[in-house]
Amino acid sequence: MADQPTSMERFIQGILPENPVYRQLLGLCPTLAVTNGMKAAITMACAVGFVLLCANVMISLIRNLLKPHLRIVIFTLTIATFVTIADRFLAAYMYEMSKTLGPYIPLIIVNCIIICRCEVCASKQPVITAASDALGQSIGYGLALSSVAAVREILGTGMFFEIRVLPTAWPDWVIMVLPPGAFLTFGLLLGWVNWMTSRYAAKKQVKGSL
Amino acid sequence: MLDVLISLLPVVLMSLYVFRGYAAKQIGICLISCLAAEALFVKIRNKPMSLMDFSALVTAVILAMSLPGTAPWYVGVIASFVAIGIGKIVFGGLGMNIFNPAMVGRAFVMIAFAGTMAASGYERAGSLVDIITQATPMDAFKQSSVVASLPSLLWGLTNGSLGEVSAFSCILGGLYLCIRRTASWEIPAGVVLAVLVIGGIDNLVSPETGWTVFHHLFGGALLFGAFFIATDPVTSPVTVKGKWIFGIGVGALVMVLRLFSGYPEGLMFAVLIMNAVTPLINQRTIPVPFGGV
Secondary structure, eight states: OTTSOOHHHHHHHHHTTTOTTTTTOOSHHHHHHSTTSHHHHHHHHHHHHHHHHHHHHHHHHTTTTOOGGGHHHHHHHHHHHHHHHHHHHHHHHOHHHHHHHGGGTGGGGGOHHHHHHIIIIITTSOHHHHHHHHHHHHHHHHHHHHHHHHHHHHHHHSEETTEEOSOTTSOOOHHHHSHHHHHHHHHHHHHHHHHHHHHHHHHHHHHHHO | OHHHHHHHHHHHHHHHHHHTHHHHHHHHHHHHHHHHHHHHHHHHTTOOOOGGGSHHHHHHHHHHHHSBTTSOHHHHHHHHHHHHHTTTGGGTSTTTOSSOHHHHHHHHHHHHTHHHHSGGGGOOTTOSSGGGGSOOHHHHHHHHOOOOOHHHHHHTOSOSBTTTSOHHHHHHHHHHHHHTTSSOTHHHHHHHHHHHHHHHHHHHHOGGGOOOHHHHHHSTTHHHIIIIITTOTTTSOSSHHHHHHHHHHHHHHHHHHHHHSSSSOOHHHHHHHHHHHHHHHHHHTOOOOTTOO
16 A cells, blocks of 8 residues: 555645545535535534544544445445434534524535545545545535635625625625525636636646746 | 627617616616626637627627616626626637527626616606606506506607617617528517417406507517527527527517516526527427438
C-alpha cells in the first residue's frame, strides 16, 4: 500500500482539490435542497460531517474483516446507524431545524459522498488516515454548502444567518429562495470554480515551463 | 435582425404614445443594460464582439415591450442581465440558446419580484397617464369579470405590458415580418388557430361571461407573442410541420393557462414550455425525402 496518500494529503485533498461537491459532483441533492439559508446549510454539513467521520473510523477499524462481496451492505448498515443517531439527536435538541431539514437527514444514508469515502479510503487505510480524510471531505462539503447558501440567502432575503446585511430597500429576489434559485446559483458557482481551476492550472504550467 | 427591429417599430411607437415616459424609461433601461450585459459577457468569454449583429437590441426591445412600464428600474436591469447572461451566453451565444432570452429574463424577474410584476403591479393610482391607473383588461376580467371593449383592445387604449396593449400595431409589425419571411407565418397562424378553436369552445360552453373569442385573440400578449416571441428562429422548430405543432402548442398552452391557472396571462410560460420541447419536435418531424425510407 505504498502508493496510498498519507493522512495529511487526504485532509488537504478533501477541502478544495477534490471538493466533494464542486470537483466530484457528489451529494448534490442536499446541496440543492437545503441551501436556502445558512443555518440549515451549516446544520446539514455538520450532520454529514458527523456521520462521515464515525462511519469512516468504524469501517477503517473493521476493514480487515470485510468480505469483498458484502462490503457495500456493511457500509450502508454502518452509515444508517450513525444517521439514525444524528436524526434523533436533531429531533431531540433542535426540533425546528429537524422540521426544516425534513427528509434530508435520513437521506444522508444514501449520500454518495459517504459511501464513496468508505470505499475509496476507509476500507483500505488505517484509522488516522480515514479520520483525517473524513474531516477534509466534511470541511469541503461544508464550504460548498455554505457558499451556495450564502449567495441564496443574501440575494433572496437580504439577510445572512438571519441577520440583515443589506439595506431594507433591497428588493428580495424571491426566486433565489425557491428551487430554481438553487439550480441557477449552483450552476453558476460550479462554472466559476471550473473557470478558476483552469486558470490556476494554466498559470502553474506557465510557471513550470520557466 | 434589422427586419425584426423595423417590424417592432409600430409596437414601440404605440407604447410610447400610450404610456409616454413610462415606456421611454423602460425601453432605455433595457437597451442600455442588454448592450452592457452583451459586451460584458462576450468579453468574459473572449469571443469576438457581437454588439453589431443587433441580437442584443432585439432582445432588449422585446424584453422592454413585455415588461410593465411601472416596473422599478432594477427589474429591467436584472431582467436584461439574466436574459443575455443566463438566457443566451451560457449556452454559447446567439444561435445556441434553448430558450427565448427575453422570456428567460422576464420569467426570472416575474418569479423573483412577484409583487411588482403581478397584475396589480401594472397599476399606479394617481398617475398622469390615465391608462396606468386602471387594471389590466386580463386581470380585471379574471378578478371581477369586467369585460373590456373590443375596439380598445384592438387599438391599445388599455393598461398592460408596454408592447401588448395594441393588437393592431402587433398585426402590422407581424405582417411585415411574415411578408419579409423573417418570421415563418406557420407559427403565428398555429397560435391564432389554436386560440380560435379553444376560445371558441370556451365561448360556446360559457357564453355568459362576455369574454368572447376575439377578446382572447386581441387581449393580453397573445398577438405580440405569436408574431415576435414565438417566431424566434433560434428557439422554434425548423421543419414546416414542426412549426405548425409549435404554434398550435403555444396557442393551446396559452388558453389552458388563461382559463385554468391563477395567472391572467400565460404567453411567457407557453413559449418557454414549447421552447423546451422544440428539439423533440425537430427530431420527430424530419421530412422523408422523395424516395427515402
